[in-house]
Amino acid sequence: MSSARRPFATPLWLALAIPVIGELAALSAGPVHADPPRRRLNDANAQWQYYGGDAGGMRHSAAKQITRANVDQLEIAWTYRTGELGVGFVRADKLSFEATPILVSDTLYLSTPTNIVIALAATTGKFRWRYDPKIPRHLHYAEATSRGVSWWTDELATPNTPCSQRIFIGTLDARLIAVDARTGVPCADFGNGGSVDLAAAARPTKPGEYLVTSPPAVYRDLIIVGSAIGDNRAVELERGIIRAFDARTGLQRWSWDPIPTNTDEAKARGWTEESARKTGGANAWSMLSVDVGRGLLFIPTGSASPDFFGGERLGDNNYANSLVALRASTGELVWQRQLVHHDLWDYDLAAQPMLIDIDREGKAIAAVVQATKTGMLFVFDRETGEPVFEIVERPVPVSDVAGETASPTQPFPATPPLLSHAAVTPQDAWGLTMFDRARCRDLIGKYRSEGLFTPPSLQGTILSPSFVGGVNWGGLAFDPERQLVLAPVNHVPMVVTLVARDELKPMRDSGSFLDSEFANQAGAAYGMRREMLASPFGLPCTAPPWGTLAAVDLRRNEIRWQVTLGSTRDRTPWFVPSRTIGMPNMGGPIVTAGGLVFIAAATDNYLRAFDIETGRELWKGRLPAGGQATPMTYELAGRQFVVIAAGGHGGLKTKQGDYVIAFALPPAD
16 A cells, blocks of 8 residues: 555645745535435436546546636535544544545535545535444554445346445445445445455454555446555565455455465465465555456556565565456456566555557557556556557666665666656755755765665665655546546655664654654564655755646657646745645546546645646636545536545645535526
């Protein structure tokens, strides 16, 4: 899991409030009730039935009422408040409202960070029903978010009977729950009174460390879930199994484990039997994608445990950090491609695999695109797994840590990188004053820094990009007409240091590393410390932009445009003018047939619209809290709505809240 859990140990962006930042100028809930059944609409514009718009996560809408010519007229159409502000939740400061609603007929369904499911009228935001699974609020969950829910309809059931349409959610306390889409009442015939316990079969080690944060995938009568795992705790962690459950009964139909489960399997994949037995993780905590016609399930897996030292899991650790295609009906492996060998950097595959049709040398190819935290785009033939754009294994730096053997090469695709892979050098030091620039030069000079894939070290290694990315769970969007991939990108480096076991606790207790995050990595020879590569003012030691939005043209295999994303607004005192310099982001883009890209994600409280052709910002709408979620859009009752959850992000320290906001053009007279 890890990236979305705690992107920055330092409250970095609070530091932007210092007066010297001025120099940047040079640069509601109610009782549960049931509504009568509603007519299901067939208009493609009116539907956003999956987290990613469609089952393949393309995040493209045919809605085109809002255009480049009129987007500046957008206004708030309605606002709903969930009421979830973390009362009684032991880590309310960690709450991150990352949900994207889905639309079925004329109802929106969404989830709060604490897994409360809410149904709203899509045209007015009026409350319809609410279901609270009552997760234990005293547990220290590894993450406190829920990115959404999934919808399934029983084609064998009599229409309008209870639970003939179901909403599924995976919870922080590791349950898979089914509720009636019309009423929010749990489906008694699913599992045990409406829920299935997911933790027991995954080798749980501690309550709150094995959870589900992303909506399940749906294939025919199967509900398929991965898991999020609190990583860096130890070598022996929960196993990152993928499981499919019968949508009616909750019975498990198949299970797939990315880590070998027997001697023959371990040998075939280059694992030792002992390392396969001990290692955990390699889990898929992000969204899964489904090609319904081909019966294929696409899984982005994460790193094997622990993230930053692999001496207990030598070898490539095949199927970890991989794009995996399974037969959706059986869990049988079809193909897999490892995109990071022997991960030592927490470079999970965080983005949802995106299923698209691309034009390549006069042929249409059914492809899958996987973005990575390293800022690379890998494109494969969906059926065969063959690269559409060539992939080359290039030599990378070797490890100098006893007991570690880093992979000598890593895969690089022929698509253009979305950020620099060069080493951060003292000449790259940036700061607001000569003082902090000099301090940054000294800091950079003392760390190991040899570019992308420089292994962690005892002296400290600069990770550029950091474990936040690159591209994180916000993922990609695709414009099929222009063959453009849209990607939000982070550009902030960090430092990771391996610490000898007997030095870890004294270092943590010394009080000298208050801006650092420590991890035990129990069972390994070393613990870990990590922090942002920051100046004394708390700002990154490298120049902005620290966040961008990029458009990659797959026809020409080039970056069409790349623009700064986010301003210093909400990170500076009110009297300091804000500047659009590009800020870190969590959340994704969507694309519409109106020629627009909508995205919030950055650390200022805005939803923005960009011109798909040029990347020019055309509009921004003010949000009452952080918009670290992916928006969605639909046309209904003659209006196109753009909806986003605005509730902030605990890791990015943006303003927290409980808002769901819909923007639309003014209603016709």
